[in-house]
Amino acid sequence: MLYCSNPICSNPFNPDSHKFCHSCGSPTLTPLFRNRYRVIRQLGEGGFGRTYEATDADRMDAPCVIKQFFPQVQGTFALEKATELFKQEAKQLYELGEHPQIPRLIAYFEQDKRLYLVQELIEGQTLLEELQDRGTFSEEKIRQLLADLLPVLKFVHDRGVIHRDIKPENIMRRAGQPRGAAPTPSLPSNRQVTQSPPFQGGVGGDLVLIDFGVSKQATATLVGQLGTTVGTPGYAPVEQLRGLVYPASDLYSLGVTCMRLLTGCLPQKDGSDRLYDGVNACWIWRERLPTGTAVSPQLGEVLDKLIQERVRDRYQDAGQVLEALSAPTPSLSQASATASEPVNAPPPDSLSSAVRVDYTRLRDLLAAASWEEADLETKTVMLQVAGRTSQGWIRKEDLEKFPCTDLRTINDLWVKYSMGRFGFSVQKRIWEEIVKMNPYATFDDFCDRIGWRVSDSIKYENITFTLNAPEGHLPACVLARQGFGKFVFSVAIFFNVGINHILVSRLEECDIH
Numbered sequence: 001m002l003y004c005s006n007p008i009c010s011n012p013f014n015p016d017s018h019k020f021c022h023s024c025g026s027p028t029l030t031p032l033f034r035n036r037y038r039v040i041r042q043l044g045e046g047g048f049g050r051t052y053e054a055t056d057a058d059r060m061d062a063p064c065v066i067k068q069f070f071p072q073v074q075g076t077f078a079l080e081k082a083t084e085l086f087k088q089e090a091k092q093l094y095e096l097g098e099h100p101q102i103p104r105l106i107a108y109f110e111q112d113k114r115l116y117l118v119q120e121l122i123e124g125q126t127l128l129e130e131l132q133d134r135g136t137f138s139e140e141k142i143r144q145l146l147a148d149l150l151p152v153l154k155f156v157h158d159r160g161v162i163h164r165d166i167k168p169e170n171i172m173r174r175a176g177q178p179r180g181a182a183p184t185p186s187l188p189s190n191r192q193v194t195q196s197p198p199f200q201g202g203v204g205g206d207l208v209l210i211d212f213g214v215s216k217q218a219t220a221t222l223v224g225q226l227g228t229t230v231g232t233p234g235y236a237p238v239e240q241l242r243g244l245v246y247p248a249s250d251l252y253s254l255g256v257t258c259m260r261l262l263t264g265c266l267p268q269k270d271g272s273d274r275l276y277d278g279v280n281a282c283w284i285w286r287e288r289l290p291t292g293t294a295v296s297p298q299l300g301e302v303l304d305k306l307i308q309e310r311v312r313d314r315y316q317d318a319g320q321v322l323e324a325l326s327a328p329t330p331s332l333s334q335a336s337a338t339a340s341e342p343v344n345a346p347p348p349d350s351l352s353s354a355v356r357v358d359y360t361r362l363r364d365l366l367a368a369a370s371w372e373e374a375d376l377e378t379k380t381v382m383l384q385v386a387g388r389t390s391q392g393w394i395r396k397e398d399l400e401k402f403p404c405t406d407l408r409t410i411n412d413l414w415v416k417y418s419m420g421r422f423g424f425s426v427q428k429r430i431w432e433e434i435v436k437m438n439p440y441a442t443f444d445d446f447c448d449r450i451g452w453r454v455s456d457s458i459k460y461e462n463i464t465f466t467l468n469a470p471e472g473h474l475p476a477c478v479l480a481r482q483g484f485g486k487f488v489f490s491v492a493i494f495f496n497v498g499i500n501h502i503l504v505s506r507l508e509e510c511d512i513h
Contacts, residue, residue, distance in 0.1 A: 002031055003039045005068070005112050012042075032057065034109055037066055037118060053121065056106070063123070064106055069115040086115055092161050093119065093212060101152045101208050122208050124175040127261060128168035137261040139295050143419045144471070145171075145261070146302075146325060148207040149254065151468040154318040156209075157247040163212060164245060166253035167235045168261060170211045234267025234276075239311055248314045251321065255306025259285040262295065283307055298327065322467065325419060326369050354403035357384045359413065366417035371474055372465040378410060379477040399503060404510035411512055414475060418467065422474040428507050430472045452476065 004012035004021040011023035020027055032038050036057050043051045049069045055061040069086050090108040097104035097120075107118040127145075131137070137145070149171065156163060163170075231240050237252040239245070260266055265275040265288050277284050285303070289295065295303075302324050308314045315321045351359040362381055365374035383389045385406045386398040407424070414423035430449055434441045447453035451470035454462040463469075463476045507513075 003033075005030060005033075005114060013039075033066065033116065034107075034111060037064065039066065054118075056118070063121040065103070065119045065121050067117040067119070069117070083115065086117075089212065090117055092159075093117065095159060096156060096161065096212065099152060099155050101148070102156075102212075103208065103210055122172050122174060122210060124172045124208070126169050127171045127173065127207075127257075128266075130173060131168060131261055131264065136264045136290050136293070137258075138293075139262075139299055140420050142258050142262060143299065143325065144421070145207065145258065146254075146321065147419060147421060147467055149209060150318040150322050151466070152207075152209050153247070153250055153254070154322075157250070157317065161212075162245045162247065163209065163250050163253075164231050164236075164240065165211060166209070166250055167232050167257055170209065171257070172208045172210055174206050174208050232267075233271070234273055237311075238309060246311055247317055248311050251306050251315055251318065252308075255303050256283075258303055259283065259307070262293070263288040264290070281309070298325070326417070326467065352405050352409050353385070354405040355385055357381050357406060359409055362410070363413055363417075366413050369417070369467065371422075371467070371469075372463075374414075375463075375465065375475050375477050378414075378475045381406075381410065399506060402506060404512070407506065407510055408512050411507075418474070421467065421469075421471050424475070424503070425507060425512050427472045428504055429513075431504065 002014040002016055002018060004014060004024065004026050006012070006021065006024050006026040009021060009024040009026060012021070014022055016031070033054070037054045038057065038061075040053045040055060043053055043065065045051070049067060052066045052068070054064050054066045056064045069083075090105065093103075093105040094108075096102045103120040103122055105117065105119055107116075109116055109118075125133070153163070231253070233241075235253045235256050237249050240249045259275060263275060263285055265273070265285075267273045267275075275283060275285055275288055286295070286300070302321060305313070305315055305324075306321065315324070351363060353359065359381060362374060362377045365377055380389075382394065382402075383392065385403060386394050388394055388398060411424045415425060420426070427450065431446055434445055434449060438445065444453060444458075447458050449470070450472040451464065452458055452462060452473070460476070464473065
C-alpha cells in the first residue's frame, strides 16, 4: 500500500502499482516515510494537520503515531509563525516525554517540504470510552484519577507548558502495566534540544495524558491569531477561550472532566449542556449525579474550587490540589460504611489496639503524607504487636494470630490517608486480581504490578515514597531483611516464601477488605 503525502488529499491510500494518487493525482506516493514509518490508518485531523497510526520498521514494526503538519493559515509570516510553533512543540514533547505518563517523542523530521512528528502509540482506552463502556465513575475512581494526573500536570507546568485540552478523550488508561522511565527518544542530529532536569519520580500511574498538539509555552498567551482551536468547548475556561492560559486553566478542565465522569453528562454538538446552568452561570453537577451516588464533602469542595470562573478563585497549582485531597477529613464512604462494619471494627482514627500499642505517631505521619517515615513506623508497631521488637522480624505463627483489631487499625489508616491507594487490603486485592488472571502467578508478578521490581531487582531502595506511586506500592517495609527467611511484615513477602495464603486468610478472617 502506497501513501499520498499531499495534505489536502481526501483518500491518500493507493495500491502498490500506482504511480499517481488515484484521488488527487499527486506523484508524491511513498511506501515508507523516511524509509522507516509505514502509515496504517488516519486517526484524526485538525487545524495543524493530520494524525496517523503507523509502524516503525526500525523497531520491529512497533506501533507509533505520526503527526503531519500543514497549518491552514494565510501569508508567509503566519506560516513561518505556525512552523515555529510546531518546532516548539517538538522540543516540548522531547522534554515532556521523559515522564512515564506522557507519550515519548520518537523522531522529528522533514520530508517533501512538510514536517512530521513521530510519537509512541499508547495502547488502551480513553476515559471517554471507559465511561461509555462501564458507566459513571465512583468517588474512588475520581480520587485515583486525580492522584494519577495531578503530579503529571505539576511536571508539565513546572516546565512552562500548558496542555490546553484536558478532557476524557485525552486521558488514556494504558493497557497492561504502566511502563517505567522512558528511554531517551531519538532526534535527528540537526535538531538542537535543551533537556530539562530528569524526571525524578518512580513508575507512573496507569493513566496517560495525550494530545499535546495545542500545547504552547506558558508565556505565549495569545494564540488565536493563527486560527487554531484552543481547547474544547464544555471543558475550556473562559480565559482560555479569550486567548489567555495559566496552570489554573488546565486544573479547571481537569475539574470539569471529573464532573462529567461522575455524572455521565457530556457537552452536546448543538451546544447544549445539562451540567451547566447558563442562566445563573454555574455548574450544577451535584443535581446530575446518578441515583444512589454521593460525593464526600471533601472531594466536593475540591471540585467546586477547581471549576471557579475567576482564575484567582481556583487552585493555582497541582500541588495545592493534592494537599487539599490529602487533608485528614473523613470521607463520606467511610462515614456511611461505619454502620455496616462488624462490631469489632474500630471507627476511623479510633487507633484501637488489642495489646495497647499506640498508633498516634503512625496516624500523624500518614496524615502529613510522610510516607517513608510511616512505612518504617508500620514495621515498628507491628513488631510491638507481635512481641518481636528485639528480633526485628515476624514469624508465620505470629501472623496467624495477629490481632484483628490491630490489623484493621493499621490498614484503615493507610487506606484512609492514601485515598485508597495504599494498604494491606489494597495489596491483597491486587494479588487476588493477579491470581485470577494467572493461577501460576509468582512474587515477581506481584512486584511488577505494584512497582517494587526495578530492572529485575527488588530492593528497598527502589521504593517511591509519594502518593503518585503505583497502587499498592506501600507499605513496603517487607523489603528490609535480616538474614535469610527473616523478614519484616507485609503482604507480598509471604508470597515469596511460599505461604502466600497466610495473610490473605488472616485479612479474610478479620473481615478486612
